[in-house]
Amino acid sequence: MADPFLSIQHVKKAFGATTVVEDFNLDIARGEFVSFLGPSGCGKTTVLRMVAGFEEPTAGQIIVGGKDVTRLKPNQRNVGMVFQAYALFPNLTVAQNVAFGLKVAGIPKADSDKRVAEMLDLIKLPQLGDRYPYQLSGGQQQRVALARALAPKPKLLLLDEPLSALDAKVRVSLRDEIRAIQKELGITTIFVTHDQEEALSISDRIAVMYGGKAEQVGAPFEIYNRPATKFVANFVGTLNVLEGVVSDAGSGRVRINAEEIGLKGKLNGSKTGDTLSLALRPEAIALGERPGNDAKLTGEISDVHFLGSVIRVRVGIGQSKISLDTFNNSSTPPPNVGDKAEISFSSGDVLVLH
Incomplete structure (x- = not known):
């Protein structure tokens, strides 16, 4: 990437003897929207706080717009931050909350009032400027927190799990609004989340974190379809894992529960007799034959869940359970538990986990 706007270089953070x-x-x-995705304790919020200036790195540099900001205080970085807790001032109105950063910066009242009006229009709450936070829903309060962060025109927008306190329907609506606002303003944004669906749906790129490191950085399509590590493959999306034994390394044949499939070019140096962990996404698997699928396995239906438009089926193959979804067809009843079943898939969709 030529001349990145934000560059985080060899950053380390330790609290005493513990490196996070x-x-x-x-x-x-x-203008890029990047999500930090990972489980609790993986270090994603700590990295965000170092970019914001709330934590000082033990080592490394943080450069914004060509300027080293590693040792600068938060108010010297021109960064807007939105927290999981809305952190609105309960004694101030919506308009006063949005104007807070402008007032601190010494912006004249007339200019501040104009900017507040722009922000309230942006978050689609133009009529609620006189209300207090307790009079708003959770989703409305988080919109106000976003407007307050954006009002001073920051160089960077940092969002620390801003949707995790909201119910599912509001989360989906608000994440789409956040992305639309980010695109409209063209502001460089980091979004911290442990929710893979959030990260996949709104990000330009995702940094999947584990144990204080970035396991993989890439576009959502790449992260989901070409996971670089076993952790990424398991953490992002639903994954079926099968144990296979290399039956013929030369021809790329792998035996799964007495049946063989071909994985030529995917064995990565494995030898005949080696045991491999093979992974498949549910959507890559068909119940029965499908054109283009060159691999087949047989098993027994172990679970069937009717979910309306989709029927979720689990097939037992040896000691493994394979999950797949089929579309509901009103003329074809779902399979029964205990039925023999054949599944098919393309060998190109098999991931060999390391």
């Missing part, structure tokens, strides 16, 4: 971020590196382009 280890040699983290990431370049982010101007």
Whole structure:
């Protein structure tokens, strides 16, 4: 990436003897929306707080717009931040909350009032400027927190799990609004989440974190379809894992529960007799034959769940349970538990986990 807007270089953070971020590196382009995705304790919020200036790195540099900001205080970085807790001032109205950063910066009242009006229009709450936070829903309060962060026109927008306190329907609506606002303003954004669906749906790129490191950085399509590590493959999306034994390394044949499939070019140096962990996404698997599928396995239906438009089926193959979804067809009843079943898939969709 030529001339990144934000560059996080060899950043480390230790609290005493405990290292929570280890040699983290990431370049982010101007206007890019990047999500930090990972489980609790993986270091994603700590990296965000170091970019914001709330934590000082033990080692490494943070460069914004070509300027080293590693040792600068938060108010010297021109960064807007939205927290999981709305953190609105309960004694101030919506308009006063949005104007808070402008007032601190010494912006004249007339200019501040104009900017507040723009922000309230942006978050689609133009009529609620006189209300207090307790009079708003959770989703409305988080919109106000977003407007307050954006009002001073920051260079960077940092969002620390801003949707996790909201119910599912509001989360989906608000994440789409956040993305639309980010695109409209063209502001460089980091979004921290442990929700893979959120990260996959709104990000330009995702940094999947584990144990204080970035396991993989890439576009959502790449992260989901070409996971670089076993952790990424298991953490992002639903994954079926089968144990296979290399029956003929030369021809790329692998035996799964007495049946063989071909995985030529995917064995990565494995030898005949080696045991491999093979993974398949549910959507890559068909119940029965499907054109283009060159691999087949047989098993027994172990679970069937009717979910309306989709029927979720689990097939037992040896000691493994394979999950797949089929579309509901009103003229074809779902399979029964205990039925023999054949599944098919393309060998190109098989991931060999390491």
